[in-house]
Amino acid sequence: MSIHDKTSLQLPKENLEAKDFLPLLGTDHVELYVGNAKQAAHYYMAAWGFQPLAYAGLETGLKDRVSYVVQQDKIRLVLTSPLKSGGEINKHIDAHGDGVKAIALWVDDATISYDETVSRGAESYFAPKTLKDAEGEVVLSGIHTYGETVHVFVERRNYNGVFMPGYRAWQPLYRPEDVGLKYIDHMVGNVGWNEMDKWCQFYAKVMGFAQLVSFDDKDISTEYTALMSKVMSNGNGRIKFPINEPADGKKKSQIEEYIEFYNGAGVQHMALATDNIIETVTALRNRGVEFLTVPVSYYEDVLDRVGEIDEDLAPLKELGILIDRDDEGYLLQIFTKPILDRPTMFIEIIQRKGAKSFGKGNFKALFEAIEREQASRGTL
Structure with a gap:
């Protein structure tokens, strides 16, 4: 299409x-x-x-x-x-x-x-x-x-x-099968200390966007690191730009790591939508794409938190796919490890089953997974 x-x-x-x-x-x-x-x-x-x-x-x-x-x-x-x-x-x-x-x-x-x-x-x-x-x-x-x-x-x-x-x-002979990716759901920008509001105001004033949701360091924090984020969207909802900035924590946050290695503000990740995240992620894993993993304990009570879902939990658990729910439905999401040598850009795969949110219930598990990767790189 x-x-x-x-x-x-x-x-x-x-x-x-x-x-x-x-x-x-x-x-x-x-x-x-x-x-x-x-x-x-x-x-x-x-x-x-x-x-x-x-x-x-x-x-x-x-x-x-x-x-x-x-x-x-x-x-x-x-x-x-x-x-x-x-x-x-x-x-x-x-x-x-x-x-x-x-x-x-x-x-x-x-x-x-x-x-x-x-x-x-x-x-x-x-x-x-x-x-x-x-x-x-x-x-x-x-x-x-x-x-x-x-x-x-x-x-x-x-x-x-x-x-x-x-x-x-461009018509090379090599044309691999697609993996079911449909469109860009949102694109996330990382900016420096105390710059989030400046750039949110830019999108509001210059481009007519409005704020959909905001997360502070109480929403997005672990024992060691924290960040703050606001999501800006245009009128028809087709363009959504979350903007992240660092927040004070005991150790270096993922935003600080990004800014250090990217040498400034930039695009942290693209969220790509699919209609079948299990099939898409299975295909990507089979092709060598590496994803962040969360502890198996995440799945012990996830259905108590999010309620009934259409999918079987077993393949979601096997693949490490996260689940969250808002007032309008639920979503399934997973994040790759950095796809570049520098620990900068990564890709999110997301399937929305009515939900309009961004997975707030998964933030702690996700960011602890990121911290484990940072620790392995010596940048936490």
Whole structure:
């Protein structure tokens, strides 16, 4: 199913507090700057079931970079590497390692999106520009957000090509089966001490988002570490950005570890949705993806806490999948270990069975699992 499927536009409005001066249709793509785009593309295909979609590089006229685009249902990743020394991409990789540079948002009008956000205080990344080829045109514009992360507005209503002008179809023989990932549920940003409210206010003022929920250090703490988080959402609920900051604890929190190794604020994780988390996680484990584990004791009373669920508990326990419930239903979730050499970015797999929340009941077990990994790295 295409990311541009018109049926997706019928979703109900979820966040009535959000202002709709910046209508967002969904996440267009996520661009990561990586040290070796060819090998990164193979990893996301082989381990994660993404399909090859498009390519840009020397063969398409680029002299300074190469990009591979992979897709699974509505999730598109653009993996970009430099072709020469020096330059913006090299500096980004040197400072941060592999990581998310751009969260691209699908809009009806990239020029209006740019004008609305810049007029409200956003720092320009680049002014609106139009890219054209035989398949039509795409209009792009961009603004800065936390750290060196940017938002790119993508207007593609007049484009019928494979991805956007400058790219060609990428059709290698290797096309592994997908693993059932559907769309990006949310993307989490880690920011520095006392910066969470600043960036939440940015999303409220500049982009018209509203706060869905907040968690303080009483909600998200263990014996050793703590953090605070607020979740910002646009009006139709398709774009949700939790923002985390460190809180005082006895030892170094996961947010502090991230900021130390990422060298600043950035995207901590992508939460990818599935309709069958047991099948998805089983496939991922079989392909070598490593997940955090919680003690078996977690499952002794979990059903007392969350109530009846549709799934058998045994495979959830075997895979280490966590369960939580809110007023509207329940969710199933699991988190990978860092997928990079630096202990920075990881991926969450989530299946929502009505729940609109983010797994508050799992925070303690999850963060204790993260602390065990930190201890093994000597960074707790």
